Structure formats: C-alpha cells, structure tokens
Amino acid sequence: MGRIALGLAVLLPLITTACATSAAYHPQKDCAAGSAGACVDWGDALAAQGDTQQAESAYGQACQGGIATSCITQGRLLIERGELDAAELPLRKAYLEEFPEAYEALANLHQARGGPENLAIARGLRFEAPAIDKPAAEFVYHYRVDLRGGQGAAMTLNLQPMVFLSRRLDIGFNIAYGSSPLELNGFIGYQHFTSAWAVPYARVMLGGLPGEPPGMGFNYGGELGLKLCLGPIGHLEFAVGSSRGSPLHASVGLGLNAIFLLLAAH
Template sequence: MRTPAWLAALLSLVTVACATSAAYHPQKDCAAGSAGACADWGHELADRGEKQQAEAAYGQACEGGLVMSCITQGQLLMERGELDAAEHPLRKAYLEEFPEAHEALADLYQARGSPGDLEIAEGLRFEAPAIDKPAVEFVYHFRMDSRGSPGTALTFNIQPMAFLSRRLDLGFHAAFGAGLVELNGFIGYQHFASTWAVPYVRVMLGGLPGAPPGLGFNYGGELGLKLCLGSIGHLEFAVGSSRASPLHASVGLGLNALFLLLAAR
C-alpha cells in the first residue's frame, strides 16, 4: 500500500524535528547522508534564490526516499526548461501514486505541447484526485428516517481505477431500522471535485427479506458527499429514498477494506 501524500509530508516533518539539535547542520548532515537534512538544505537554498543548488539537494532527498522532494526537484528543473531531466524525479513520485505527482507530471507533458503529450496530461489530471483512494471500502452508516426512527446500514463499496478512475462504483448495501431489512445492490457515479471532496449519486435495486410474498422487491437511490482522507477512508453525508424507507438521511464512516482485513488477521 502506498503512503498517502499528507502522511509522507508529516513523516518528513517528524524526521526533521527528531534530528534538530544544537549540532544540526542541514548542509553537513545532507552530505553525511540524511535525506531529511537534504530537504531542509534545499529549502534554505531555494529561499536564498540558489535554485540550481537547491535542485541538487532535493535530488539527494529524493534518492533518499522523500517523494515530495522528488516533486520539488522536478518542478525546479521544469522552471528552467530542463524537461527531460525533470521527468525522472517526477516519474519516481508518480510511481508512488501521489496526486501531486500526477499533477506535476501532467504539467511536464503540457509543457512539451505535442498532441500526444497533451492527451497524456489530460489523462493524468483526470486520474490525480482519485489515485490515492482505496479500491474497496467498508462503510458503517447511522440513519434517521423522516419519522425520526433511527437505523443503521452497511455498505461494501468497490471503486477500482479501472472503473473510469474510480468515477464509477458498485457494491452491496444492507439497511436495518424500524422497518423492513433492505438488501440492495447499487451502481453509482462519483465526481472528484477535489482530492478530498467527492459528491456521488447511486441507484439501488434489491429485496426486502421480511416482506409478504410478492412485495419483496426494493428500489431506491442516494445522493451524498464524501470527505476523503487519502487511502485511509472517508466521512460521508447522504440523503436517500427507497421503497422500504421513503426518505432518510445518514452519516457514515468508510474505511479502506485492506485495513479491516489486516485487523481481522
């Protein structure tokens, strides 16, 4: 599993904080092999306007595993027109599935300007906000219907990059409350307004196991908003309606299914 961009940045800060002492010297510690010190030294050089020296420092931090430094190095190289040289660090970050790396690599292809490069840039920007999201999620919902009756629901959501870069999703939904139990399948569309805000709409079809004979068919829909935290999961708010529960609102917590599988081992 790839490291989320926000977590990588936090780890970099923690590394620097732990290394800071009276003897800490970014330039010398970078030369001694500290990737965090190289990133700090790059920041100092960039602030002083020494961009090419900063490139080299960020390059050392990149080779030491600090992916955000790979992006910064690539962007500095692009600033002075070194597009071919910029591709290596940007592609290294891209392979780690960072949204920022997809955007930076898209800028590189945009700068090259050929029709084929522009098409690649457009594809990278389409992928960027979805790249770090989990392919499979488990979601627990607390629901309240229009009569004020509480309930719960569970969702198993499948959204791989193969489905239009996670724009399409499908899965299973089970709802429990004051009324009949609902067991539904669904298909939906998600719009990535940003890397963290994802409105969605879903259509549901299923059954009502406890209904009288001939009345067990269920259908409905849901409109919601996910507030995402990278590969960890999301918080979501939704309103929906179905044959069994004509109007309801819900708040849900979604987690990467991989985390739950690891916890269950």
C-alpha cells in the same frame, strides 16, 4: 497497504530530523553526509533564500534518499527552468509511488512539451490524479435518520477500482436496518472528483426486503451524497436517499479502506 507503508517511510526521516534539536544539527552538512531529511530542510532553506538552483540539487539528494515528495519538488523546479527531460525522472519516481501531486506535475511537464500526443497524456494524468490514492474497496458504516425521526443504520461495501473509469464508477452492496424494514441492496453509482478530497456521488439501488410478505419484497431507490476523502485511509460521508423500504432518509457515514478489515481479521 503499500501506500500506507510508503507514507510511514516518507514521514520517518522527516520526524527524525524534526526531533534533532541538538546544536550540532546542520542541514547542509548533514545532507552532504547522507541524511535525506536534512536535504529537505536544506532545500527549503535555499528556496526561501531564492536560490532555486541549489535548492533543486538538495531536493534531488532527498529524492535519491527515498523522499518521494522531494522528487516532486525537484521536478517542478526543473520544469520552471525549462529542463523538461531532466524533470521527468524524479517525477516518474513519485508517479510510480502513486502520489496525486506527481500525476499533476507530470501532466504539467507533458503540457509544456506540447503536441497532440503529449496533451492527451496530460489530460489522462489529470483525470487520474484525484482518484489515484483512494482505496479500491471500502467499508462504510452509516447512521441514518428517516423523515419520521426514526433512527437506524446501514453498512456498505463499496468497490471503486481504477479500471472503473479511474474510480468514477462504483458498485457495491448495502444492508440497512433499524427504523425501517431490513433492506438488502446492490447498487451502481457515479462519482465526480471535484478535487482530491471532495467527491459528490449518485447511486441507484435494487434489492429486496426480506421481512416482507411474498410478492412484496422488491426494493428500489437512490442516493445522493458527498464524500470528504482522506487519501488511502477512507472518508467521511453525508447523504440523502429514498427507497421503497425507507422512503426518505439522511445519513452520515464513516468509510475505511477495506484492507483494514482484512488486517483486523488476522
């Protein structure tokens, strides 16, 4: 919820600036008057002119005004000039707001400093960066089709906190119904962040088939899939899997940050 509110707070001054169509709008003067959004525009104009030093100053004012993306831009410009100590403060401001780009930029800073300790910090930041803005818990609804063309559905609660190898490990619960016997499963899986938005995964499942005769209700299986992520909001998911209850199936799913369900429940 904090990152969603932060995103709105970041966008608001930019939207306000974009709507300022008055001929009186002047990015340089409005930046000097205290408009963080105008400072972003003024920094962009200076950067386009090649005046990166003055652009860095404008981005710095936008950073102080609360626009975390400008903190990242300011930090990157300072790194390019070799001013590593000066770059650390704005980058840490964005890092504390959990922007993946800030993790990458801070990693570049530590790499530029060199030495075993800094290089280890840089590796750790790059490992965390693509996962940092993803939800710790998400609810997924899947539409499924089996090998025979039967149609069904599934619902999944997926838990992937940063303490699980920076979201590389996930655990959860799954219920599938429709074309095959009712399945209730638990699972554990591994996710590989090829980028901040593309996340292939593999899972193994163990569970039960409540409708089966006594002694026949044990279920097991696995799934391979790909998540296309949209930061803290959720993801689109494509998967193929097989289990004792549904021998072969394909699915497409929509995952949402579980906090949305908590908000809807209130």
